[in-house]
Every structure is written in structure tokens, then in C-alpha cells.
Amino acid sequence: MDYKEKRQSYYRENKEWILMRQKEYYLKNKQKVLNYQHTYYEKNRDKLLVKGKELRATPEYKKRQKIAHENYRRRNRYKIKSRSIFTYALKKGEIKSQPCEICGSVKNIHGHHKDYTKPLEVNWLCRIHHYNIRSNMVYMR
Numbered sequence: 687m688d689y690k691e692k693r694q695s696y697y698r699e700n701k702e703w704i705l706m707r708q709k710e711y712y713l714k715n716k717q718k719v720l721n722y723q724h725t726y727y728e729k730n731r732d733k734l735l736v737k738g739k740e741l742r743a744t745p746e747y748k749k750r751q752k753i754a755h756e757n758y759r760r761r762n763r764y765k766i767k768s769r770s771i772f773t774y775a776l777k778k779g780e781i782k783s784q785p786c787e788i789c790g791s792v793k794n795i796h797g798h799h800k801d802y803t804k805p806l807e808v809n810w811l812c813r814i815h816h817y818n819i820r821s822n823m824v825y826m827r
Contacts, residue, residue, distance in 0.1 A: 768805035
């Protein structure tokens with residue numbers, strides 16, 4: 687058994703423990719990890735973009751994406767319906783977009799649903815604050 691096979695075998699046998707340790711490290715050193723990821727991406731951006739493009743072109747990837755998309759649509763029908771109602775009302779002029787509730791920006795405004803059972807009740811956020819809220823980095827007051 688060569689080194690690579692030993693490493694793979696060890697990982698399979700200890701997967702839960704390894705993942706738990708990785709999560710603990712990430713939570714303790716979140717900013718350090720994010721800075722490293724950002725630096726790595728900036729250094730290797732071109733290579734990563736080419737590799738990603740090649741991956742997305744493979745039939746296996748397309749098949750997995752199709753299955754994942756179908757599963758998402760099946761699990762989140764209420765979200766899709768709510769977004770559809772919201773988009774239709776916006777296009778018909780029944781509701782008007784507002785400035786970002788956090789910074790007041792009027793560019794790239796998104797309607798953020800806190801509750802998908804109320805499709806026309808949204809918080810108006812710029813793209814950056816919407817991303818932050820969805821990433822649990824900032825919370826609405």
C-alpha cells in the first residue's frame with residue numbers, strides 16, 4: 687500500500703473526527719482562514735478560472751448540477767413560489783424598489799424575504815448587504 691492509499695484509508699476511517707477538527711480550527715481562526723483563501727485565490731485566479739471552466743464542461747458535472755437543481759426545486763417550492771409572486775408584482779408596478787435599508791444605496795437593490803409565506807413583505811438591501819445577511823455576517827435589527 688503506497689502513501690496515497692494509506693492517506694485515503696486513514697481519511698475514510700476517521701472522516702467524522704477530521705471534519706470536526708477542521709470545523710473547530712475554522713471557527714477559532716476564521717479571519718486567518720478567510721485571508722489565506724483570498725490571497726490564494728488572488729495568486730491563482732487565472733488557473734482556478736480555467737480549471738473551473740473545464741470542470742463545468744464535463745457531462746458528469748452537468749448531470750450532478752441538474753440533479754441538485756431538481757432537488758432544490760422540490761425541497762423549496764414555497765421559496766420559488768414566493769419569489770415568483772414578488773417578481774411579478776415588481777414588474778407590474780404593484781410594489782416599487784426602495785433604497786438599501788442599511789446604507790441607503792439605490793444601486794443593485796434586492797428584496798430580501800425574512801418570511802417566504804409573505805411574498806410581498808421584503809427588506810430592501812443592496813447586493814453587498816443582501817449577501818452579508820444571507821451569509822449570517824450581519825443581522826437585521
